[in-house]
Amino acid sequence: LKDLKMAPVMKLTLRWEEGPEELHTTLKIKLPRKWKEGPTLNLKETFVENYNAKHPDNKLELDNIHLLTPKGISLADQAIVLKVLNPSDTVRVKPGPPPSLDVNVSESKSTATTSSKPQKNEGHVT
Numbered sequence: 272l273k274d275l276k277m278a279p280v281m282k283l284t285l286r287w288e289e290g291p292e293e294l295h296t297t298l299k300i301k302l303p304r305k306w307k308e309g310p311t312l313n314l315k316e317t318f319v320e321n322y323n324a325k326h327p328d329n330k331l332e333l334d335n336i337h338l339l340t341p342k343g344i345s346l347a348d349q350a351i352v353l354k355v356l357n358p359s360d361t362v363r364v365k366p367g368p369p370p371s372l373d374v375n376v377s378e379s380k381s382t383a384t385t386s387s388k389p390q391k392n393e394g395h396v397t
Contacts (some may be wrong), residue, residue: 281307281352284361285338287331293330296322300350311338311355312348318364319356337369338362349374 280304288295298321306313315338324331338346341360349372356362 279358281358282388283314283356283359285314285364286361287318287322287364289366290329293362294326297324298322307353309352310349311352314338314362315348315364315369315375331364334368335366337367339365342374345370357385 279292280330283302285298285300286296288313296318298318300317315333315336319331319333319336337348340346341357342359344355345365346355346362346369348369
């Protein structure tokens, strides 16, 4: 029980506001514990699945969108959620491919790109 109190619940809001207003989508997600230490790609995949189910005639492609922090920083797919987002952030989903992980190094707590092993979590988390 103490363990649960120490780790803050992460409830993120993902928001797509591109194109006509009827395509604007907001998704609120309470993150599973393992996602907090996982890549932001999990958030993107969940948003794309939700969006594409609602808008089958105007689907988003996973490789052609990226996430933007409330401070306007574009996130790489392999950026670790806990290192780049706060527990109740609103994250914007924007068109365009994500940056490489190196762009996020200064934002994360990592000090060297060579030790951060960005390809460790390439598989899909189910």
